[in-house]
Structures are given as structure tokens and as C-alpha cells.
Amino acid sequence: MLVLGSGTSHGVPMIGCDCATCRSTDERDNRSRASIFITLEGGTSILVDTSPDLRAQALAHGMKRVDAILYTHSHVDHVLGLDEVRRFNWLQRESIPCYGDERTLGDLRRIFAYAFDDKASKGGGIPRVALFPLSGEFSIAGATFTPVPLLHGDRQIFGYRLGSFAYLTDCSAIPDRSWPLLGGVKTIILDALRDRPHPTHFSVSEALDVVKRLAPERAFFTHMCHDLPHAATCARLPEGVELAYDGLAFEIEIG
Numbered sequence: 001m002l003v004l005g006s007g008t009s010h011g012v013p014m015i016g017c018d019c020a021t022c023r024s025t026d027e028r029d030n031r032s033r034a035s036i037f038i039t040l041e042g043g044t045s046i047l048v049d050t051s052p053d054l055r056a057q058a059l060a061h062g063m064k065r066v067d068a069i070l071y072t073h074s075h076v077d078h079v080l081g082l083d084e085v086r087r088f089n090w091l092q093r094e095s096i097p098c099y100g101d102e103r104t105l106g107d108l109r110r111i112f113a114y115a116f117d118d119k120a121s122k123g124g125g126i127p128r129v130a131l132f133p134l135s136g137e138f139s140i141a142g143a144t145f146t147p148v149p150l151l152h153g154d155r156q157i158f159g160y161r162l163g164s165f166a167y168l169t170d171c172s173a174i175p176d177r178s179w180p181l182l183g184g185v186k187t188i189i190l191d192a193l194r195d196r197p198h199p200t201h202f203s204v205s206e207a208l209d210v211v212k213r214l215a216p217e218r219a220f221f222t223h224m225c226h227d228l229p230h231a232a233t234c235a236r237l238p239e240g241v242e243l244a245y246d247g248l249a250f251e252i253e254i255g
């Protein structure tokens with residue numbers, strides 16, 4: 001499991017900001033837009049979201065293939081990199097299955113209309129993807145993914161559980177029916193935008209309440225803005241809770 005991006009929609013540093021975090025020389029304060037990359041034992045590689053930074057992320061980490069894409073939701077910081085998939089189409093000589101809820105897939109068809117229009121000019125190529133609407137658990141190369149409904153403001157979006165790991169970005173509440181889907185998770189990545197409350201993202205203290213209730217062995221926060229400098233924030237978090245950072249990698253149990 002590799003964190004490709006751990007930043008909020010603006011990324012950190014933010015354009016035109018001279019704050020200490022945006023000027024930090026700590027690489028962990030350099031946050032591209034939120035996405036993770038999961039490589040299964042047999043080499044099957046699964047990308048969660050296609051951030052606007054996907055090209056840079058793929059180059060930074062030597063990504064050579066993407067066998068499937070899981071979408072959490074269709075906000076632009078999670079989808080705009082879809083066009084970069086053209087390189088993987090070329091390398092793999094095939095279209096790539098994408099999973100998401102109906103609203104997300106509809107938004108992909110609208111935002112990337114040229115990719116779904118048979119009459120559009122193909123100069124330079126188009127991203128070739130096959131869209132699969134979420135309907136409960138599904139398997140990719142023998143690994144079972146459970147979509148976990150989350151609330152992102154009043155919009156329902158999805159996190160994903162894989163074995164004892166869960167990725168819950170962009171959420172401000174976990175609905176009652178989703179808690180049982182998260183029972184026994186050992187490692188989570190969870191949204192924590194900043195300290196101040198926000199209508200569509202958990203604050204640090206709200207995220208800590210979720211950590212307390214789920215009691216995972218390890219929790220990593222993601223989708224942070226520049227209010228949370230890496231080192232100083234980690235120093236005040238309880239044991240077992242850290243901020244994720246771009247390039248963070250760890251093993252997960254999927255059995």
C-alpha cells in the first residue's frame with residue numbers, strides 16, 4: 001500500500017501561500033492530491049482515484065501498470081487525472097476497469113465526454129476505461145473490496161475496505177450502517193483536513209473520535225491542508241496515530 005497523495009484539493013504548498021507549512025523544507029509537507037496505490041501479491045495493481053497529480057505521482061513511484069481504478073467520488077481533486085490513464089492503456093494494450101457509484105460514473109462520462117464519444121477525434125489517444133457501478137463487495141484478482149458508504153457533507157461517497165485495511169478519505173461522518181463494515185480494521189487511512197471544523201471533512205479531533213471508536217492498531221490521517229505541518233502535528237497526536245505523507249508505504253493484511 002502506497003500513499004500517492006495526502007493533500008487537500010489545493011495541494012500543499014498552496015498556490016500563492018507563504019505560510020510556514022507551504023514554505024517548509026520537510027518533504028512530508030509537500031502534499032499532492034489524495035490517492036493511494038495498492039499492489040497485490042501477484043502484482044495486480046489498483047489505483048484509488050485519479051488525482052490531478054497522477055502523472056507526477058506515477059513518475060515519482062515508477063508505476064508501470066494499473067489493473068483497476070476504484071473511485072471514492074467525483075470531486076475534481078479525485079478524478080481529473082483520468083486522462084493520464086492513456087499511458088497505462090498503451091503499456092497494457094487494454095482498457096482499465098473503473099469502479100464507482102452511479103453519480104461518480106455519470107460525472108466521469110460528463111467531464112471526460114471525449115473518452116466516451118465514439119465520434120470524437122482520437123488524436124493523441126483517449127483514456128480507455130470500462131465503468132462498473134458499485135453494488136456491494138467485489139473482487140479483483142482474488143482480493144475482496146468492500147465499498148463503505150461515507151458522508152462527505154450531505155453527499156454520500158465511498159471508502160473502501162480490503163482485509164484489515166480501510167481507506168476513508170473525504171468524509172465528515174460515518175453513517176450508522178457503515179460501522180459494522182469497519183469492525184476489526186487494523187490499519188486505517190482517514191480524512192483529517194485541519195483542526196477547525198469543516199462542513200465536508202473531519203477535523204483532527206473528529207478523526208480522533210473515529211480512531212477511538214474503531215480502535216485500529218495504526219491510523220494515518222490524509223487530505224490535510226496547510227494548517228497541519230507534518231512534524232509538529234504528529235508530535236501532538238496520540239500513539240498509533242500519524243499524518244500520512246506522499247510516499248508513505250506499508251504492508252496490509254488482505255487475507
Ligand SMILES: [Zn+2]
Nearest residue numbers: 009075077170
Ligand atoms: Zn478531496
Ligand SMILES: [Zn+2]
Nearest residue numbers: 017019022226
Ligand atoms: Zn500555506
Ligand SMILES: [Zn+2]
Nearest residue numbers: 073075152170
Ligand atoms: Zn471531496
